[in-house]
Amino acid sequence: MTSNLHQSVQTDNVLHTENVNIYYGDFLAVKEVNLDVPKNAITAFIGPSGCGKSTVLRCFNRLNDLIKSFHLDGKILYNGQDIYAPEIDAVEVRRQIGMVFQQPNPFPKSIYDNIAFGPRLLGYKGDMDELVERSLKRGALWEDVKDKLKAMGTDISGGQQQRLCIARAIAVQPEVILMDEPCASLDPVSTLKIEDLMQELKEDYTLVIVTHNMQQASRASDYTAFFNVQANEEGQRTGFIEEYDRTESIFQSPKKKATQEYVSGRFG
Amino acid sequence: MTSQEFPASLAKGRSLERTVTSKTIFSSVMTGLVFACAILALIPLLALLFYVISKGAVRLSPQLFTQLPPPPFQRDSPQFSSGGFGNAIVGTFMTVGIASLISIPFGILSAIYLSEFARDTKLANAVSFFTNVLSGVPSIVMGVFAYSLIVIAITSLVKGSPSYSAIAAGFALAVLMLPTIVRTSTEALESVPNNLRQASTGLGASNYQTIFRVILPAAVPAILTGIILAIARAAGETAPIIFTALFSNFWNWDPWRPTATLSVLVYNFAISPFANWQELAWAASLVLITLVLFANVLARWIIRKR
Numbered sequence: 038m039t040s041n042l043h044q045s046v047q048t049d050n051v052l053h054t055e056n057v058n059i060y061y062g063d064f065l066a067v068k069e070v071n072l073d074v075p076k077n078a079i080t081a082f083i084g085p086s087g088c089g090k091s092t093v094l095r096c097f098n099r100l101n102d103l104i105k106s107f108h109l110d111g112k113i114l115y116n117g118q119d120i121y122a123p124e125i126d127a128v129e130v131r132r133q134i135g136m137v138f139q140q141p142n143p144f145p146k147s148i149y150d151n152i153a154f155g156p157r158l159l160g161y162k163g164d165m166d167e168l169v170e171r172s173l174k175r176g177a178l179w180e181d182v183k184d185k186l187k188a189m190g191t192d193i194s195g196g197q198q199q200r201l202c203i204a205r206a207i208a209v210q211p212e213v214i215l216m217d218e219p220c221a222s223l224d225p226v227s228t229l230k231i232e233d234l235m236q237e238l239k240e241d242y243t244l245v246i247v248t249h250n251m252q253q254a255s256r257a258s259d260y261t262a263f264f265n266v267q268a269n270e271e272g273q274r275t276g277f278i279e280e281y282d283r284t285e286s287i288f289q290s291p292k293k294k295a296t297q298e299y300v301s302g303r304f305g
Numbered sequence: 306m307t308s309q310e311f312p313a314s315l316a317k318g319r320s321l322e323r324t325v326t327s328k329t330i331f332s333s334v335m336t337g338l339v340f341a342c343a344i345l346a347l348i349p350l351l352a353l354l355f356y357v358i359s360k361g362a363v364r365l366s367p368q369l370f371t372q373l374p375p376p377p378f379q380r381d382s383p384q385f386s387s388g389g390f391g392n393a394i395v396g397t398f399m400t401v402g403i404a405s406l407i408s409i410p411f412g413i414l415s416a417i418y419l420s421e422f423a424r425d426t427k428l429a430n431a432v433s434f435f436t437n438v439l440s441g442v443p444s445i446v447m448g449v450f451a452y453s454l455i456v457i458a459i460t461s462l463v464k465g466s467p468s469y470s471a472i473a474a475g476f477a478l479a480v481l482m483l484p485t486i487v488r489t490s491t492e493a494l495e496s497v498p499n500n501l502r503q504a505s506t507g508l509g510a511s512n513y514q515t516i517f518r519v520i521l522p523a524a525v526p527a528i529l530t531g532i533i534l535a536i537a538r539a540a541g542e543t544a545p546i547i548f549t550a551l552f553s554n555f556w557n558w559d560p561w562r563p564t565a566t567l568s569v570l571v572y573n574f575a576i577s578p579f580a581n582w583q584e585l586a587w588a589a590s591l592v593l594i595t596l597v598l599f600a601n602v603l604a605r606w607i608i609r610k611r
Binding site: 098100103128129131132135136138140142143144145146154155158159202205206209 | 498500501502503504505506507508509510511514518519522523
């Protein structure tokens, strides 16, 4: 269950977790998470529903803080710093570790204001027009919307909205971008666009994605963590990482039988 | 379960053609009945509009808005049609304005607390319960309350002696408006989708930045609608104004002095024995109704626009 990435690859790790157990009240949702997220790569979380992939992802930018009953033990280190240490400001963590959600969630504001939202929060004093253009270009949306920056961000298509959300996350220049099933509500063409975009983005950013789509994980990611779930005597289902390795290894020569069965589509 | 356990088919094999049965007759009669009731519900409003317009329109002229109420005149007097109620229009805007200045900030801030900080807590439930109780308090009681608190106590402290004033009336109206504003604003804020809160938080916005830059702007149209309806209701209130603002026959710009309002002018002049005052009461009713209808249409328009 410990990450064999420690031995197998030599990389810089942006995120590193040590024995993380995640609870909602007394309920243990995910146990013993030990993994390293390598810099400038795409790490995918796959696994059956309810295995805690999104839960772990949301711990990386402390978004679970919004849930009152949530707490965790263990350590999540971001560039060596424990982001759950008491002196850490969750707001600052979220500025450096951005997030893209399953449902595209642009603000009911103009496309321009959507992009400018993050930089304005940070008190950006430079050329906002230029930053908006750069972010939209980086989000592969500029050509689609350059003539209608004043249009509502909610009035464009679903795929465009999701690219807008990615561009919005990029605008503050975070180090890590978390994506929680970013293509779940998109059609195949939009999905491929987002996947191409992810390949471009990993040159500058570290990406962690949760996906239900195994082809997506095998196509798009460099590392894959397979999450599984087991029930205790009372029927409470606790997620854990079954196997974590380079994506080729997970899909072509998995070491665990459960992984083999999952990636070949026999369960889940 | 096998198909033999079912009785013979109930639906399959029935005729598809229309037939006149007791059921179809009942259905037509009921349709006619509910239509008639719907029309009946319109009659009071239409009759009222017709009556107020036909009685009030005779006196409608620009001088109504610029002149002071006249003394009583006989019907044959050349000055019978002189005078207006400009001071009452100003007074209505003044009292409602004061009421809005008090109730809107209070209402929106408490709605923010109820929706964003204390949602589904015991405290929030208690506050919204008591807000609903407050909206059931008769407006005359609110007038008595404002009379003893503002007209007597506070005015004596501030001005040295008790006095009726626009501020006292504004306070009474503010308490009347507060429940509407709190309720509609809370509902407006709660209906903002949660994924916008997550998006904002995920971009590194603090709690207050999320509320003031994302949640509140998204809820503004619905909040505005609630405010306009509350203002429209307050503008027509009479009972709490009679003994808080009282009335004045003169221009008054001092919020600490007795102030004329349209609703009290209607009350005073309609029950007076003088024909020219009664005509003015009708004209004032027309102006008041127009203002309230205009506010309602504005609220509708804002709802439709979003």
